[in-house]
Amino acid sequence: MKTIKYSKITPESVYKNRRSFLKRLGFGASTLAFSSIPLINNGFAKDRNELTSYKDITTYNNYYEFGTSKGDPYKNSQTFKTTPWEISIEGEIDKPIKLSMEEISETFLSEERIYRLRCVEGWSMVIPWLGFSLSDLLSKVKPTSKAKFVEFESVYDPEQMKGQKYPVLNWPYKEGLRIDEAMHPLTTVVTGLYGKKLPNQNGAPLRIFIPWKYGFKSAKAIVKIKFVEKMPMSSWMWASPREYGFYSNVNPNVNHPRWSQATERIIGEGIWAPRVKTLMFNGYGEEVANLYTGMDLKKNF
Numbered sequence: 001m002k003t004i005k006y007s008k009i010t011p012e013s014v015y016k017n018r019r020s021f022l023k024r025l026g027f028g029a030s031t032l033a034f035s036s037i038p039l040i041n042n043g044f045a046k047d048r049n050e051l052t053s054y055k056d057i058t059t060y061n062n063y064y065e066f067g068t069s070k071g072d073p074y075k076n077s078q079t080f081k082t083t084p085w086e087i088s089i090e091g092e093i094d095k096p097i098k099l100s101m102e103e104i105s106e107t108f109l110s111e112e113r114i115y116r117l118r119c120v121e122g123w124s125m126v127i128p129w130l131g132f133s134l135s136d137l138l139s140k141v142k143p144t145s146k147a148k149f150v151e152f153e154s155v156y157d158p159e160q161m162k163g164q165k166y167p168v169l170n171w172p173y174k175e176g177l178r179i180d181e182a183m184h185p186l187t188t189v190v191t192g193l194y195g196k197k198l199p200n201q202n203g204a205p206l207r208i209f210i211p212w213k214y215g216f217k218s219a220k221a222i223v224k225i226k227f228v229e230k231m232p233m234s235s236w237m238w239a240s241p242r243e244y245g246f247y248s249n250v251n252p253n254v255n256h257p258r259w260s261q262a263t264e265r266i267i268g269e270g271i272w273a274p275r276v277k278t279l280m281f282n283g284y285g286e287e288v289a290n291l292y293t294g295m296d297l298k299k300n301f
């Protein structure tokens with residue numbers, strides 16, 4: 001199992017050195033955070049680009065299968081078994097397939113992708129993910145003419161995931177995208193972060209990441225991708241349809257019914273640090289706004 005080119009990957013300490021090195025050369029923070037990533041736009045304001053520390057990324061998590069407090073996933077997921085692991089692609093396609101983690105690692109090359117995660121709760125992190133475009137994986141199958149959406153399903157294993165013994169969500173965790181959203185090159189299959197294997201609390205061995213949508217769209221520990229005709233019902237739509245719509249694009253102009261989405265708190269800066277303005281589509285508008293041309297994004301929230 002070897003897909004990650006370690007020479008290409010930058011550990012946390014090297015990121016920091018490179019940052020001060022580039023600063024000395026007169027490059028701004030934005031040049032540096034995105035220097036190795038062709039897919040990233042440069043829509044962030046200068047003060048928004050600092051990478052979040054490995055510690056914060058791996059100890060401040062949402063993963064309700066392991067508990068509902070931010071520290072629970074780190075505490076409760078360490079012994080979670082991620083081998084063997086298989087992912088099935090099925091539904092409205094010519095021929096369903098199953099791929100083992102080994103096959104995925106051998107077939108798809110993970111690269112470093114630095115994307116901002118904006119949680120619907122009003123905080124954000126900048127994470128150096130490792131991964132590849134979901135479109136690479138999905139192009140291995142042939143959808144039928146009925147296929148309009150894809151549904152992602154996380155693993156169901158209440159023995160290992162004690163949170164699944166409580167009906168906070170309708171387990172297994174489910175999310176969905178329109179096919180064109182799923183095929184967008186920014187939509188990523190994540191296999192690691194900070195040059196390391198993906199930690200259990202961040203969704204090992206494989207999770208989805210959609211940079212322009214609120215974090216909850218990015219399902220962890222997925223075992224199934226299903227092509228479907230009808231818009232899937234995600235776990236959060238099921239839990240509270242008034243608060244969580246299918247699209248869930250980061251949108252500072254559409255408030256959550258219980259709080260504003262205009263600004264965000266940057267994790268790692270401390271709770272007294274000033275909040276920063278949230279950008280439309282989380283700053284990826286140039287790349288993705290055209291997916292929503294003509295749609296009323298207040299109605300389709």
Ligand code: MTE
Nearest residue numbers: 061062063064119154173215216218219220
């Ligand atoms: N996936 C599963 N299976 N279960 C979850 O509870 N939480 C979501 C998302 N994916 C969640 C999930 C939410 S609310 C967020 S903000 C992100 O994961 C958090 O990802 P991170 O912990 O890697 O930062």
